[in-house]
Amino acid sequence: MDTGFHSTVRTARTVAAMEWTLEWRQGHQLASVGLFALSSVYVAFQAASRGTAPEAWTAMLWLVYLFSGFTAVGRLFDRERSATRRYLQWTVEPLGLMLGKLLHAILTTTALSAIVLGAFVLFLGWPGEGVRTSLVVLAAWLGGVSMTTTLVFVTAVASQVQSGGSTLAAILGLPLLLPQLILATRMTTGALQGTPWSILGEIPLFLAALSAGTSVMACILFPYIWRA
Numbered sequence: 121m122d123t124g125f126h127s128t129v130r131t132a133r134t135v136a137a138m139e140w141t142l143e144w145r146q147g148h149q150l151a152s153v154g155l156f157a158l159s160s161v162y163v164a165f166q167a168a169s170r171g172t173a174p175e176a177w178t179a180m181l182w183l184v185y186l187f188s189g190f191t192a193v194g195r196l197f198d199r200e201r202s203a204t205r206r207y208l209q210w211t212v213e214p215l216g217l218m219l220g221k222l223l224h225a226i227l228t229t230t231a232l233s234a235i236v237l238g239a240f241v242l243f244l245g246w247p248g249e250g251v252r253t254s255l256v257v258l259a260a261w262l263g264g265v266s267m268t269t270t271l272v273f274v275t276a277v278a279s280q281v282q283s284g285g286s287t288l289a290a291i292l293g294l295p296l297l298l299p300q301l302i303l304a305t306r307m308t309t310g311a312l313q314g315t316p317w318s319i320l321g322e323i324p325l326f327l328a329a330l331s332a333g334t335s336v337m338a339c340i341l342f343p344y345i346w347r348a
Contacts, residue, residue, distance in 0.1 A: 135220025174312035197279035214343035250314030263304025
C-alpha cells in the first residue's frame with residue numbers, strides 16, 4: 121500500500137511539474153490568460169469608479185474570476201485528446217494524473233487570484249470603510265480553488281468526448297459552479313462590509329467542503345472514465 125501511495129504521489133508531482141514546464145515553454149497560453157484577466161479588470165474599471173458599492177464590486181470581481189477560470193482550466197486536458205492519449209493510458213497511473221492536474225490547476229488559480237484581486241484593488245480601490253482584507257483574500261482564494269476543482273472534474277469528463285468537449289464542459293460546469301459562486305460572493309460582500317468572522321465563519325467551511333468533495337469525486341471517477 122505504501123508503495124502504491126508513494127507511486128501515486130510521485131506521478132502527481134511529475135505531472136504537475138510537466139504541466140508547468142509545458143506552460144512556460146508555450147508562454148502564449150499563460151500570457152493569454154493573464155492578459156484576459158487584466159483586460160477584464162480594466163473594462164470593469166472603465167465601467168465603474170472608485171467608491172463602487174460592495175455588491176457591485178463583488179459582482180464584477182467574480183465575473184472576472186469565473187471567465188478567467190474557464191480560460192485557464194478549460195484547456196487542461198487538451199493534450200489528453202491528442203495522439204498521446206493511448207500512450208498515457210497505459211503508462212501513467214490515472215489517479216496520479218488527476219492529482220497532478222488538480223495540483224497544477226490549484227497553483228495556477230492561486231496565482232490568478234492574486235493577480236486579479238491585486239488589479240481590482242489597484243484600479244478600483246476598496247469599496248468603503250471597514251473592509252476585512254484577510255477575509256476578502258480568503259474568500260477569493262477559497263472560492264477560486266472550489267471553482268477550480270469543479271472545472272477540473274468537468275473538463276476531465278468532457279475530455280473523453282471526441283468532439284464538442286469544450287461546449288460540454290461549459291454546459292456541465294456553469295450549473296455546478298452556482299453553489300460556489302453564491303457562497304463566494306456572499307463571503308466577499310460580507311468581508312467588504314466589515315461583517316465579523318462569527319457570522320461568516322460557516323461559509324469558508326462550506327467552500328472547503330465543496331472543494332474537497334469535488335476533488336474526491338474526481339479522483340474516484342476519473343480512473344474509470346480514463347480507461348474507458
